[in-house]
Amino acid sequence: MIILPAIDICAGRCVRLAQGDYRRATTYADDPVAVARQWEAAGATWIHLVDLDGARVGSCVNYKTIAAIRAAVRASLQVGGGIRTLNDLHSLLADGIDRVILGTAVLTDLQMVCDAIARWGNRIVISLDTRGRLLAASGWQETSAILLVDAARQLYALGARRFIHTDIARDGMMTGPSYELLAELRAAVPVPLLAAGGIASLDHLRRLAAMGMEGAIVGRALYTGSLNLQDALREVQHAR
Numbered sequence: 001m002i003i004l005p006a007i008d009i010c011a012g013r014c015v016r017l018a019q020g021d022y023r024r025a026t027t028y029a030d031d032p033v034a035v036a037r038q039w040e041a042a043g044a045t046w047i048h049l050v051d052l053d054g055a056r057v058g059s060c061v062n063y064k065t066i067a068a069i070r071a072a073v074r075a076s077l078q079v080g081g082g083i084r085t086l087n088d089l090h091s092l093l094a095d096g097i098d099r100v101i102l103g104t105a106v107l108t109d110l111q112m113v114c115d116a117i118a119r120w121g122n123r124i125v126i127s128l129d130t131r132g133r134l135l136a137a138s139g140w141q142e143t144s145a146i147l148l149v150d151a152a153r154q155l156y157a158l159g160a161r162r163f164i165h166t167d168i169a170r171d172g173m174m175t176g177p178s179y180e181l182l183a184e185l186r187a188a189v190p191v192p193l194l195a196a197g198g199i200a201s202l203d204h205l206r207r208l209a210a211m212g213m214e215g216a217i218v219g220r221a222l223y224t225g226s227l228n229l230q231d232a233l234r235e236v237q238h239a240r
Contacts, residue, residue: 001209001236004048004078004194005039005229006219007032007069009062011053016220018172020129020140022056028223036069039222042229046076048196048217050101054082056141058104060092070096080127084109089116093123101164103127104137106151107144110158117159125194126155127164130181140168148181149188156189163193164217170198172220177204182211200226202235209236 007014010025014032018024029035036047049069053061059082060066066079079092080101092100102124105113116124128148129136135144135151152163165185167178177198185193192214199205200221208216216236221227 001205001213002046002215003044003205003229003232003236004046004215004217005044005222006048006050006196006217007035007039008050008052008219009065009081012062012065015052016172016223017052020136020168020171022052024172026220032065033068033072036073036075039229040073040075043233044075044229046078046098046215047073049077049079049081051079051081055080055104056082056138058082058084058138060088063091066092066097067095078125080125084112086112086115086119089120089124093120099123099125099162101125101127103129106155107135107137107146113155113160114158117161121159122161124160125162125164126160127166128152128185129164129166129168131168133181136168149184152185152189156191161191162214163189163191164196165193166197166217168197171196173198174200174221174224174226176200177208179207179211182208182213186211202227202231205232205235 014029014035015025015027051062076098078099135146177195194215195213196217199218
């Protein structure tokens with residue numbers, strides 16, 4: 001299982017939200033580029049980047065910071081937040097981003113999502129973020145009436161081949177991911193899955209690895225020191 005340290009960028013800084021609430025943001029570093037170098041030096045082979053400002057307004061806001069991170073590290077990068085057009089997708093991929101994450105576009109422009117999958121295949125990751133079992137969008141500020149499993153099956157039928165799931169209620173709370181929802185998703189679609197939200201201990205990682213998750217996205221626990229990245233990487237290597 002891959003460990004992906006998360007760097008969430010807001011106003012050019014590295015922050016973490018609690019349950020997706022922008023009013024409950026904690027700034028952990030003023031320089032996301034330095035944080036990316038730190039995670040790479042600790043052994044990360046993938047880094048998960050989110051443009052929080054972009055997610056809220058629906059366009060790439062922190063592009064310069066993302067480009068600076070790309071230039072600074074050799075680790076693979078996956079980027080999400082506010083990516084709603086094929087032009088934005090093309091720019092990120094052309095500039096060396098390895099995978100691009102689409103979330104809100106699943107609800108607002110399904111044709112664009114289909115076009116992106118047809119053109120770039122496995123470089124597109126679908127983020128299915130939920131309140132309960134319902135998909136959320138627009139930086140998690142809106143909740144739809146679409147069920148997680150229904151969305152996953154539809155998108156799989158349309159060609160999606162990798163998903164991220166975050167239970168918003170657990171994000172930033174360090175109480176563990178939603179194993180129940182991840183198990184439902186695992187049973188619904190035979191594709192690689194990345195778990196996010198609430199992961200904060202080696203026990204959480206062991207359980208996710210046993211469930212067959214391809215990756216675990218870890219944020220606040222790394223910044224607070226509750227989870228050490230090198231320990232986490234050793235754990236999943238041992239599990240393998």
